[in-house]
Amino acid sequence: MTTFVDRVVLHVQAGNGGHGCVSIHREKFKPFGGPDGGNxxxxxxxxxxxxxxxxTLLDFHFxxxxxxxxxxxxxxxxxDGAKGADLVLKVPNGTTVQTLDGTVLADLVGAGTSFEIARGGRGGRGNAALASARRRAPGFAELGEPGDQLxxxxxxxxxxxxxxxGFPSAGKSSLISVISAAKPKIADYPFTTLVPNLGVVRVDEHTFTVADVPGLIPGAATGKGLGLEFLRHIERCAVLAHVVDTATLESGRDPVADIDAIEAELSAYGGLADRPRLVILNKIDIPDGQExxxxxxxxxxxxxxxxxAVSAVSRQGLRExxxxxxxxxxxxxxxxxPLEPTRIVLRPRAVDDAGFTVEPLDDGAFRINGVRPERWVRQTNFDNDEAVGYLADRLARLGVEDALAKAGAEPGALVRIGTYEFDWQPSHFADVDYVPSSRGTDVRLAEAPTRHSAAERLAARKARRQRPADEIDGDGDDDTGE
Structure with a gap:
């Protein structure tokens, strides 16, 4: 049964935000009490x-x-809806978080170090929060934003x-078992150690940790044997100690050749040239080993x-x-x-930063990139015309329509925001003095009115404000079509 796992692929899904509610307060003698949908x-x-x-990462393996x-x-x-509970995953000290292509997202070292790997989606606002002087009783609510998934x-x-x-069976496990309280598996065959073992050594007032890395062989840095799997475990070591078997019976091997072979693998792996080194000549309790x-x-x-020169059996030379x-x-x-305290860096948004960009694409379409436009689109219920009109108003106030026109977009051009696509119709002018006639609808989406310039739209607004009361019919709608 597997008891040690040091590399896993984790599929993470943050919680989705809850949808806002569309509700109208009703009670006796108050047939229309206003919107009261919660977030x-x-x-x-x-x-x-x-x-x-x-x-170990064993829990994530299963x-x-x-x-x-x-x-x-x-x-x-x-x-308001309840917030989804956060999920806290406990990982060992020294865990790195990477994307599938190898980009390091976080290096978690030190007890209590945390990293938010996936952020939960925002909850949608209810129609009570969306009410305004112009839109007194919204017939729509925002959808919850999906959580991060990666x-x-x-x-x-x-x-x-x-x-x-060192090489397999050089005595690393025996050595760590006598200088610390660690109890690794020890046997007389190669590759007895299949997982790194950690031991704590105390010398007077000094305390340090020692890692017994599974045996390396020539070609380990390129994936031969177990080396590639465990070379990463010496990356954080401050000191490297070569453990050499001076009593080996294998032909063609000697302590100097063993050290040269291991150094070649460390050099091929890279990043370890600056670590101080020492050599431990083990098994001197055997006469041939001492010689x-x-x-x-x-x-x-x-x-x-x-x-x-030491012996893990007789404990000779271990004190030195x-x-x-x-x-x-x-x-x-x-x-x-020295470790510097964590500082929070505040980066104010530039004065001329519109919060989005317009990117012309090769196929003639245009892509809108920006945190707010993409979030607004994700939270829009496109089955509700009033919600679509509200989205159009928000994008127009942000300046998206003007930016598309400056970028050369023509009516009917394909516009992409996030994973959504639209046919841009500037004739459906947004951000006007429009009061919805009934909840859930928007007359601007029923029939495309004639496109007006910005000056004509401004003049229409002024004229509407100055129009006598007898030019407005009993239902409160503007007869001019504006």
Whole structure:
């Protein structure tokens, strides 16, 4: 049974926002009490949080789908819908969040570090919130906005101060078992260690962690053996320690050749050249091992490497090794840049920023890019003409129609906003002094009136305000068609 997983693909779905409610207050002696539809609740978000008690991504291996709760819809009586519950996922320290193409979104290091991976959708406003002096009883409400949906790769990189690297059966597991309280599996066959093991070492007032990385072989950086799967676990190590088997019986192997082979793989993997290194000549309790250690020590020291001859069985040389590792870790920590407190950077919007852009496309269509236009379109119920007219008014006030005209759009041109497409009809002029005659309808969408210039539309507005009362019929509608 799999007990350690360090890479998974997670399918994340934030909660959708609840729909707003269309409702009219009615009670005895108040046949028309005004709109009282409540707003929809926001959808829940999905957040990753580092938990010191989590050591593997095994939970996500068996449950790769994570979905937050949807927001509830609004109701009459000005009752807002409940907000969807957020979903908090606990991940191990050292988890990186990446897109499927390898782009790093977050690097989660440190207990309590969190990252909102998917934001819940906004709840739609009810008709009570949409009421205005011109539109006293809206016959529509906004739809809830869909929550974020994406696939990400969670990859665990062990957070340790010292990484033990070496060929299989070099004695790394035995070494970590005697210098710390870790109890890894130890056997006399290659690739006994299939998962990285972490151990905590205490030397006087110094405490540091040691990672036992599964055995590497030539070609590990290109995917041979288990190396490619576990080389990532030494990326965060401040110190690298070569563990060499001085008593190996394999032909063609010696400590110097083993170190050169491992260094070649580390160089091919990249990003580890600046880490301090030392060499641990293991198994000197065996006579042949002691002789080999005495033979190769001068050559290794000539390269500038600190060499320690030890035995995990007799525990010879372990005290000196522990003090040396503690010294290197302390120096690496002192050289590390100090952690700066998190600062919130405020970037005000530029004065001339319209909040959207118009992009002409190769097929003759035009795309409107912008957070607000795209959100407004997603929250519009296109089965309701009044809601469509309200959307047109909002886009016109934002300046979308004027920008399309300046970009060369002609009547009937295809316009794309988000995943929606429209045939642009500037003759359906928006942002006018229009009072809807009945809820849920918009006469501007019934028949396209003659297109007017901006000056003609402004003159029509002024004339309407100055028109005598006898030019308006009993139903309150303007007879001019404006």
């Amino acid at each position: 929809g609740g926001h959808g829940g978000s999905v957040t990753l949080v580092v938990d010191p008690q989590a050591h 449950r790769p789908h994570a979905k937050a709760e949807n927001g509830k819809g609004g109701a009459g009586g000005n009752r 696939d990400v790769v969670l990859e665990l990189k062990s957070v340790a101060d010292v990484g033990l690297v 080999m250690a005495d033979l190769v020590r001068p050559d290794l020291e000539a390269r500038g490497l600190r060499v320690f 090794l522990s003090y040396a590792l503690a010294e290197l870790v302390a120096a690496a920590r002192a050289a590390a840049p």
